Amino acid sequence: MNQPITVYTLIIAALFGMVQSIRELPYISVDSKQSDEEQFQYKVVIPPVQTTEVNRYICYSKSLEEIGESYITKLLTEPDPIVKPHHVDAGLCLEPLHEDASWDCQRGLACKGDAVEFSVTDNFQSVDKPFYVLPKDVSAKVGGNGKKYFLIVQMHIYEPLKEPASPANITLTFKKKPTKYNYQKFLLGNEGFVPASKPNGFFTHVGCEWKRPTAIAFHYYVHTHVHGIFAEGFLIRNNTWTYLGGQKTRERHQVWFDVVNGPVEIRPGDILASRCLFINNEEKDIDLKSEDTCIFQLSVGYDIQYQEYFARPPGCISTSPDFTFCSNEKTAALCDR
Known part of the structure; x- marks a missing residue:
């Protein structure tokens, strides 16, 4: 891209980029109303x-x-x-x-x-x-x-x-009665650093293949510290990406958000990806372990028979700035986003 990228341009692109359709699943509901059970x-x-x-x-x-x-x-x-x-x-x-x-x-x-x-x-x-x-x-x-x-x-x-x-x-x-699905989290995050002198914005990228049994994603959560301003997530299947959601990471009106057009089924072989937008006005790198962080986290439901695959919260960590959507074949569908 030859034209300079401004913070405003990055935020607008993140918030209003093309969102592809997601099949709504009838067997899980984001309706928060609980049953009449005691x-x-x-x-x-x-x-x-x-x-x-x-x-x-x-x-x-x-x-x-x-x-x-x-x-x-x-x-x-x-x-x-x-x-x-x-x-x-x-x-x-x-x-x-x-x-x-x-x-x-x-x-x-x-x-x-x-x-x-x-x-x-x-x-x-x-x-x-x-x-x-x-x-x-x-x-x-x-x-x-x-x-x-x-x-x-x-x-x-x-x-x-x-x-x-x-x-x-x-x-x-x-x-006292069990539900159809057990609950767990899936975290996408960064290690590495945000390069120095990025006043117009810098995206850190995360991406991993889903190697567990099918699960259903219904909520997401975003989080950064003082330099991060926005985070968003995607699902890639057969080289086609689907938008899961994105929010400003500060001054939010709530903690958890419904997955866009969700709930969404995550199948073995799918790619989960995310990115965070940082502003670095300093003349030094920002360490993503001690100084800031990038988190896009999904709440998922899974069938009880697959408990062994979800015994601990699974996650995906990529190193910034080495990993980018364009540098990895599995996330290439997001290269031009």
Whole structure:
């Protein structure tokens, strides 16, 4: 492209590019209305934490053994307005690093066994009590088969906490009957860096082949830090791309968004791809591990018989700026986008 690319041009292209049709699947519904079946709630208050350092990750685990075999349908996150955590990431874990305790942890849930990443809330959204509701035929199973599950929560805290304070409350809603689909996440993200001096914008690219059984994608989530402004995702099948969705990564009015024209079936051999738009006015590279991040995350439902393929949240990581849509045959359909 010979003409200079402005930030405005990039955003307009990302938001209003050609969107190809997606077949709507009749057997999964994004309707958040739950059935008439009796449900119950379980509230967890995160114990007070304290840190003298900036930019810390703190994890907490809580046994759900007393719940018995049940199925999560909703999750409410209530961040403390004084602590103001950058994000609160909740999930399920079979073998947390510590049981019923808080500890200093790194990025990613500190879980050794089976895990389900459930919901994220971050401080770029306008609402302070995000309520995540699964489609009525999708749930996250807890307990059963002699397994002891834990709720595990990761909290990213920017500023030091000189006095002990509880970063958040988590309320889970359960029902006792299983649903047609189990719930899991699929994350597309970047490692590497954003090159220096990119005031007109720079896209980082991600792409991987889906090598698991068929799953259904129904929600997506986007996230960057201070330099990122936009993220979007795609599905490629037979060299034809389909738009999954895209949003500004800051100043959002909600956390999760419905997949465009979804739900969408992901089949073995499909390619999942994403990209994030960054503005770098600095004369140095931006490290995508320590300084910023690019995340496009899908919520998926899968048939219970394929549990072994989804025991932990699958993901796709590509290195910027080495990986681009044009440099890889599998993502070549997006080369001119």
